Amino acid sequence: MDGIINIDKSSGMTSFDVVRRLKRILKMKKIGHTGTLDPMATGILVICTGRATRLAQDIEGQRKTYIAGFELGYKTTTYDTEGEITHRTDKGAKREELEKALENFRGEIDQIPPMYSALKVNGKRLYELAREGKEVERKSRRVTIENLEILDFDGRKGTFTCTVSKGTYIRSLIYDIGELLGTYGVMTSLRRTQVGEYTLDIAYTLEEIEDMMGKEDYSFSKSIEESFLYPTIEISGEKNIKLFNNGNTLIYEKEDGRYRIYNDKKFLGLAEVKKCRLKGYKYYNV
Structure with a gap:
């Protein structure tokens, strides 16, 4: 099975837990996810299977939308409710103060990743260093907050929705908002509602997939052809087909970009054109 599966992850599972369970359900080894969700988080976790795992970075790089719950007035080691509380304050905020603070976080911003994260240092x-009680300097990185809107807020607790670029930590965003307000902010819930074109209305729980597998219904998996709706190029001639299938370069007068490659309406794979040079994208061929 080579394809893309849109999972609606439940709370309490790591992203790797989802992959391990899918390996058992699908009875296959080559499975990978396209962007980690914390155990407490729920929502979309896009999974690649078989040869589609080569294309995981393409999906991981797409923008993501979240609905996040937060609370002001205390700070934890993890920036969410799963960590140890380290500071408390009675200070909350007025809605207009929060609205004004959010103006500073829309667009491109510099964000410092939290200590409790999977990023590597040396x-x-x-998170391994954090569990040892160590804190190291983290370099800030540029991320983009395309949309950031309050859904509800009572002066202490609230929710907001945001659409962000790859590498954005919502926990850190809430922490930084709390700092700007002169208080503390902690993430209380997180649900990922969209990754690129993948939405919750076309997502499946692990239980649903297990049930569908029992009925030999594989409609939960989308093919590479369906998942990457790039423009198409039709190639002909045994020599060109062989060159493409072997990962060689073809000369093709097309605009730079990524394409789906066909021969006689049969899908062959994905390719990228740069300066009229066409090559199998990430060496993906059917």
Whole structure:
């Protein structure tokens, strides 16, 4: 099975837990996810299977939309409710103060990743260092907050929706908003509602997939052809087909970009054109 599966992850599972369970359900080894969700988070986790795993970075790089719950007035080691509380304050905020603070976080911003994250420093993951009681300097990185809107807020607790670029930590965003307000902010819930074109209305729980597999219904998996709706190029001639299938370069007068490649309406794979040079994208061929 080579394809893309849109999972609606439940709370309490790591992204790797989802992959391990899918390996058992699908009875296959080559499975990978396209962007980690914390255990407490729910929602979309896009999974690649078989040869589609080569294309995981393409999906991981797409923008993501979340609905996040937050609370002001205390700080934890993890920036969410799963961490140890380290500071408290009675200070909340008025809605207009929060609205004004959010103006500073829309667009391109510099964000420092939290200590409790899977990023590596000198070969060791940050959360491993954090569990040892160590805190190291983290470099800020540029991320984009395309949309950030309050859904509800009572002066202490609230929710907002946001659409962000790859690498954005919602926990850190809430922490930084709290800092700007002169208080503390903690993430209380997180649901990922969209990754690129993948939405919750076309997502499946693990239980649903297991049930469908029992009925030999594989409609939960989308093919590479369906998942990457790039423009098409039709190639002909045994020599060109052989060159493409072997990952060689073809000369083709097309605009730069990514394409789906066909021969006699049969899907062959994906390719990228740069300066009229066509090559199988990420060496993906059917």
